[in-house]
Amino acid sequence: MKVLLSSQIKSAEDNAVSNGIFSYVQLMKAAGDAATREILGRYNVVGKNVCVLCGNGNNGGDGLVIAANLKRVGANVCLLTPIGFPSTDTALAFKNDVNDIKIINDFVGNFDIVIDALFGIGLNRFLSEKIADLITKINSFDCVKIAIDIPSGVFCDGGEVVTAFCADLTLSFSCYKPCQLLPQTSSYCGETVVLDIGLVLDNYAYQTIDKPQVIKRPKNSHKGTFGTAVLFCGSYGMCGAEILAARAALRSGVGIVKALVCDKNYSAFTSGVPEAVTIPVATAQNGAPIVYERTILSSLSNSNALLIGCGLGRNEEVKNLVISTLQKTQIPVVIDADGINAIAGSIDIIRKINAPVIITPHPAEMARLVGTTIENIQSNRVKYAKNFSVENRCYLVLKGTNSIVATPNGEIFFNTTGNDGLATGGSGDVLSGMIVSRLAQGYNPLTAVLNSVWLHGFVADTLANTMSTRAILPSDIIEGLKTISD
Numbered sequence: 008m009k010v011l012l013s014s015q016i017k018s019a020e021d022n023a024v025s026n027g028i029f030s031y032v033q034l035m036k037a038a039g040d041a042a043t044r045e046i047l048g049r050y051n052v053v054g055k056n057v058c059v060l061c062g063n064g065n066n067g068g069d070g071l072v073i074a075a076n077l078k079r080v081g082a083n084v085c086l087l088t089p090i091g092f093p094s095t096d097t098a099l100a101f102k103n104d105v106n107d108i109k110i111i112n113d114f115v116g117n118f119d120i121v122i123d124a125l126f127g128i129g130l131n132r133f134l135s136e137k138i139a140d141l142i143t144k145i146n147s148f149d150c151v152k153i154a155i156d157i158p159s160g161v162f163c164d165g166g167e168v169v170t171a172f173c174a175d176l177t178l179s180f181s182c183y184k185p186c187q188l189l190p191q192t193s194s195y196c197g198e199t200v201v202l203d204i205g206l207v208l209d210n211y212a213y214q215t216i217d218k219p220q221v222i223k224r225p226k227n228s229h230k231g232t233f234g235t236a237v238l239f240c241g242s243y244g245m246c247g248a249e250i251l252a253a254r255a256a257l258r259s260g261v262g263i264v265k266a267l268v269c270d271k272n273y274s275a276f277t278s279g280v281p282e283a284v285t286i287p288v289a290t291a292q293n294g295a296p297i298v299y300e301r302t303i304l305s306s307l308s309n310s311n312a313l314l315i316g317c318g319l320g321r322n323e324e325v326k327n328l329v330i331s332t333l334q335k336t337q338i339p340v341v342i343d344a345d346g347i348n349a350i351a352g353s354i355d356i357i358r359k360i361n362a363p364v365i366i367t368p369h370p371a372e373m374a375r376l377v378g379t380t381i382e383n384i385q386s387n388r389v390k391y392a393k394n395f396s397v398e399n400r401c402y403l404v405l406k407g408t409n410s411i412v413a414t415p416n417g418e419i420f421f422n423t424t425g426n427d428g429l430a431t432g433g434s435g436d437v438l439s440g441m442i443v444s445r446l447a448q449g450y451n452p453l454t455a456v457l458n459s460v461w462l463h464g465f466v467a468d469t470l471a472n473t474m475s476t477r478a479i480l481p482s483d484i485i486e487g488l489k490t491i492s493d
Contacts, residue, residue, distance in 0.1 A: 008201065009211035010183045010421060013128040013163040019181070019208050031097040034204065035065065039072020039101075041202040042155055042178045046077070046122075049176070050151065053081035055119040058111070060145075060159075062125040063091040068098025069155050070124025075104035082120075085109045089141055090125070114141060116148045123172045124155040128163040128184065139170040146173045156180055157187070158195045165189040173197075181206045183215060188409045188421045190385050213389070213419040216412065218465075219458040224260070233262035234447030237286075237310035239332060240317035240436075242325070243294035246272040248318025248344070248436045250279040251481050255440030256314075257282055258488040259459070261447045265310060269296045295324035303332050312339045312446035316346020317436045325349055330356060339363040339446040343439040344372070351375040357399045363452040364401040367439055373405055389419055402452050404442075404460060406435060412456055420457060425464025426471050428479030437481045438463045441488075462491055 011019070023029045029037070046052065059074040061067035070086075071093055078084045086108055093099070125138070134142065142160060145152070153176045157163055160171025165185045177196040179187060186192040187199045225232065236256050241249030249272070253264050257280070264283040268276045269290040277285060286306055289297040296319075307313065313336055319325045329349035333340065339362050342350065347368050350356055354376065357364055368376060370384045377384075377391055384391055388411055396403040396413035405411040412420040438459060445455035466487035470479050 008183060008215040008217070009208050010185060010188065010213035010215060011181075011208060011210075012185065012212045015208075015210050015212065016128055016163075016181070016184075018210065019206055022209075023206055028207070029205070031065075032100045034206070035068050035097050035101070036072055037204040038180050038202075039069045039076065041180070041204050042069065043073050043076040045178055045200060045202060046073070046120075046153065047080065050120065052077055052120065055082055056117060057082045057084045057120045057122065058114065058118045059084060059086050059122045060125050061086055061088050061093055062127075062159075063088070063094050064127065064129065065093075065095050065097055066124050066127030066155060067093035068095060068101060069127075070122065071098060071101040071105050073122060073124065073155070074108055075101065078105075078108055085111050087111050087114060089138060114145055116150075118148070118150050120151045120153065121145055121148075122153045122155060123159050123174065125159040125172075127156050130157075130159070130162060133169050134160050134171075142170055142172050151175055152197075153178065154196065157184055161186045161192050161195050165192055168192055168195065171195045176200065178202055180204050182208055182211070183421070183423075185212070185389075188215075188423070189388065190408055193409060213421060216420050216422050216424075216457045216461045219461060230262035233260055234311035234449060235263040235265060235309065236261045236312050236314065236443045236447040237306050238264065238266040238317070238440075238443070239296075239298070239306075239313065239315040239328070240266070240319060241269065241272055241276070242296060242318060242320035243269050243271045243290050245294075245318030245320060246275045246279075247433065250276060251433050251436040251485065252314060252317045252440035252443075253280045253283045254482075254485050255437040255488070256444035256447075258485050259441045259444035261444040265306060267296060267298060267302075267306065269294070291324055293320070293322050293324065295320055295322055296328065297324070298328050300331070300335075303335055307332075307336055307338060310338060310447070311449070312341070312443045314341045314343065314439050314443035316343040316349070317439055319345040319349070321345055321348050333357075333360055337361055339365070339452060341365045341367065341439050341443045341446065343367045343435060347372045348375060354399060357401055363446075364399075365404070365442060365446075365452060365456055366401055367404040367406060367435065367442070369406045369435065393417055393419055402456050404438075404456060406438075410460055410464075412460060414453060422460045422464055424461055425467050426476050428467045428471060428476035429464065429484075431479065431481060433481035434463075434484065437484050462488070466491060
């Protein structure tokens with residue numbers, strides 16, 4: 008699905024009108040009707056007290072259409088117009104539809120549903136003190152809160168928020184807006200549902216990740232058909248990271264997993280993943296694996312994709328192993344966790360790898376890569392992800408809520424699956440195992456990343472239907488892959 012900036016949405020609307028596809032009045036009616044259908048599909052409004060906050064612009068006009076529709080089906084509707092009645096030519100076309108709806112002067116707390124249609128995508132300033140106080144008051148009441156297009160106080164394209172409507176549900180017209188996907192603003196949106204109102208969207212800034220298409224596996228196949236993934240992971244004391252990555256790779260369909268395993272981890276690893284082939288190595292005093300050049304070369308030469316970093320630890324031996332391996336690899340590589348930490352001071356090595364590179368940092372690791380703070384990363388996720396992937400000619404997964412996938416040619420994809428159940432140590436190891444599995448099976452890098460990121464979140468969402476998100480473990484995600492096709 009496409010993600011548009013406010014200027015692109017306005018252009019799409021103007022183009023539709025100038026080309027005779029819609030009038031502005033028809034577009035407003037379509038938006039209000041679509042929002043009404045979604046509300047009625049979720050809530051019983053008959054006899055319920057509903058307050059519609061209307062601004063003096065076109066977002067307020069959407070609110071008038073919704074208010075009139077809900078009144079017709081039996082809701083007790085009133086309007087609150089704190090900055091004046093909607094007064095654009097388009098909004099005034101619906102003025103007579105709300106003649107029998109009461110307009111109140113102040114918000115009281117006896118409403119079942121509050122609908123925010125104060126400001127739309129054109130908001131470009133912080134809320135006035137009067138409106139901020141009203142929004143703060145509304146936020147304090149226990150009622151269903153629905154935002155129309157975007158919550159008031161939130162800028163469409165993202166940015167700092169001082170005071171904003173805290174929606175349980177945001178009904179977004181035609182497409183996602185950046186504010187609904189970025190961490191500093193998405194929390195105000197609650198659940199976001201995109202409503203199709205017939206608008207054609209030619210230009211867009213970003214995309215969301217689509218549900219993967221099912222790829223049929225050939226009947227006449229063997230383990231070699233589905234490739235070999237080699238894992239350089241797991242220092243002593245961090246064997247779990249390698250076990251999770253290996254199990255996730257196997258559950259994702261790879262033919263063979265070969266894992267470099269410290270001798271002190273050998274029993275734990277082989278009992279946890281008996282299906283994997285092990286490459287036993289010695290363990291240094293600091294827990295790092297001792298890997299000689301001949302082992303690196305032989306492991307890479309018979310494999311189709313490499314995962315390096317999960318649970319390797321942070322010391323000089325690990326740094327040398329990571330850099331030496333990346334200098335030698337000719338196969339697609341996923342760099343995660345301590346692999347990222349190892350190259351943080353040697354970024355140039357990425358551009359010299361003669362194979363596709365996928366890097367999967369969380370915000371703290373991303374901050375180390377580019378030499379800034381976590382706060383700067385989180386406030387500018389698109390910028391940092393895009394610049395890094397383009398400059399270093401790699402694919403980058405910036406993890407977090409609505410993880411971002413950035414490509415070497417500057418494309419940005421937002422993920423819309425997943426929940427707080429993934430906020431657990433080991434979830435990233437599972438994701439990396441899923442990605443390297445697909446690379447080894449011959450998926451192109453972008454497809455491997457997009458499919459894995461989407462499915463990783465989708466399994467978590469599926470699990471949340473039957474268990475608390477507090478209880479979801481990375482091993483549950485792996486087990487959930489058993490019933491998922493991609």
